[in-house]
Amino acid sequence: MIGIEKRGMAILVSTMKRQRAVLIALALVLASATPAFGATKFDGRWTLMITIPESAASGNNRTFTVSVDASPRDGSLHGRTTIADAEGHTVGGAWRQVSKKVSVTYELPCTGDGPCATLILTGKIKSSGTKIRNGKVIVVWDTANDHNPALFDTSNGSFKGDRVQ
């Protein structure tokens, strides 16, 4: 009788150990998965490297880096950003995100007599949540153009992004 009880206890302990192992494994999977979902959110600090033409009529490109600080959306579909360039100009921007696809739009800081423009950036955040690659840029210049459906000159550019924080 005691032997049967001992065997029963052994089976019970063995089952509990297996269940604990399964629970620990499940917890580990969940723990690793949760930050990954959160990490694909755009909010936080990013460095974006943007390449666009020097002007509407130029065949030469310029590449510049901006620091983006994207505020959380707080349940809204939109969020605000501050965008600072290497020359120390800081302007505002607006962003939205669906799944991993993010869109940021802002007005270039206009300095001197150089051409000014509006930028629309669209890209996809990598699963790691720390990179955006092959992002596309639409540039809407301030120069009027009756032959363009936008009635202003437009250009295309590209960008890539790396999360700073």
Place this chain on the structure above:
Amino acid sequence: MKATRFAALLIVVLVVAASSVTTNARMQSERTLAGEWLVTSSPINGETASPRGNTLGFPDRDMFFEENGDLRTGVVLREDAGPNVRPLGVWRINGNRFSTTFQLWCPDSNGPCGSIVMRGEFVRDDRIRGTMTAFFDVEDPRSPTGFDMWTFAFKGDLVAPAGTGAAQRAR
């Protein structure tokens, strides 16, 4: 004697001209979008939708712009869609002309979304006009940008200058 009179006259003319230029420059630099504007839109050449069939319609829009140093922000008060529906944007100004850009509000993640760029000018301090272009997140190889886009006209009237009671509700 004649030379002295001529020199005096020349100085007066130059001072008046300089003062006029300064006044004009000051008037232009004082233009601002800050405040609440009622903006109405209309089609250009009867085009009520983009080449890919996307449209925003032509609703009146209550737009609120704010200026805090170099940070110039905007919000569309979409109370027709809900109390918390507030598409966000930014703006800049250059003399009599301005540019703003907004993100569209797209609650249906399966439908096309996009961004708006407005280019306009002041008719007077409390009246603006210009064009808006919607750049939809839909590829269109026929478009110069590679994305579906649609341009229409707008005009706007200032309904509450910055800092007034009515404009505060947008905060």
